Amino acid sequence: MGFQTGFEHIVREGELLAKYTWLRLGGAAQFFAEPTNLDELLGLVRRCKEEDMPVRLLGGGSNLLVSGQGVLGLVIHLTAAEFARVSVQDGLVTAGGAAKLSHLIASAVRDGWGGLEALAGVPGSVGGALHGNASCHGIDIGQYTREATVVTFTGEVVTRQRDDLVFAYRESSLDELVILDARFELESTDPEELTKRMQKQWIVNKAAQPLQNENTAMIFRDPGGISAARLIEDAGVKSARFGGAGISDRNANYIVTEPEATSEDVLELIEYLKQRVAERLGVELQTAIDIW
């Protein structure tokens, strides 16, 4: 029996990952699957466990740098509607891990549930946001999370309650393979007022990001509350460039890539920025982006 036996309809070999990432970079996944329902997802995860096959979860690709060599094992991409539902009931907002964060925020705001609108303009999925505790202006998704249902690397479905979850700056204890869905406890607020706040946040957040048509990623965490963008500027390395990878004119904490860029260009640029900021300002920058 081959790895794909029984899953031929959802598994592809050698799928190029570049098109799934915001940087538009990266080689192929050995295997790539888009399960259409939970049973298929669990079957795949268990097959990986049985065959000792590495397995990863791809969300919206806005926080990922994939090696030019690609990745061994299986990459799972959740595209089926079943994984992306959002519902609001009695103040409890439930969202699938594959739902867009923007969909969760807009649904909550429309029904008068506030808090998450501070994250308007942050790209990616709900699962990706929970995995890395997405935050903006001191508000993070973790603070509104009541519980999350996950699929473990052994293929079990487990619901983790608030008391069992730890969220810190750009970090969360939700490190299982798949965040299937989560429930958020939000604050009852006038929908009109919330809509205004969401629109304002969106404009503020977008103005601090590279342009819509640029291939980009946010690179570093802000160390101890100091802006990483500011540190890169103060270290005098804002014009650094390796191959097709340079720094955004709008915000020095974003790398932007030209079509000829490679993942290795981005890695070299990251390393260069870390070294120069450490040498010149004595601060160790840590990456926020996940590197595969």
Ligand SMILES: Cc1cc2nc3c(=O)[nH]c(=O)nc-3n(C[C@H](O)[C@H](O)[C@H](O)COP(=O)(O)OP(=O)(O)OC[C@H]3O[C@@H](n4cnc5c(N)ncnc54)[C@H](O)[C@@H]3O)c2cc1C
């Ligand atoms: C223009 C731009 C602006 C940004 N602004 C901000 C910002 O203001 N604040 C901020 O915090 N971040 C910001 N980011 C980073 C990024 O948007 C967030 O980290 C986002 O939450 C990543 O979600 P994603 O679905 O794209 O994850 P991906 O990039 O697909 O994956 C990132 C990690 O999350 C894991 N993951 C994804 N989905 C799931 C899931 N369902 N279950 C388990 N693990 C999962 C992946 O395995 C991977 O390890 C920005 C990025 C860009 C490009």
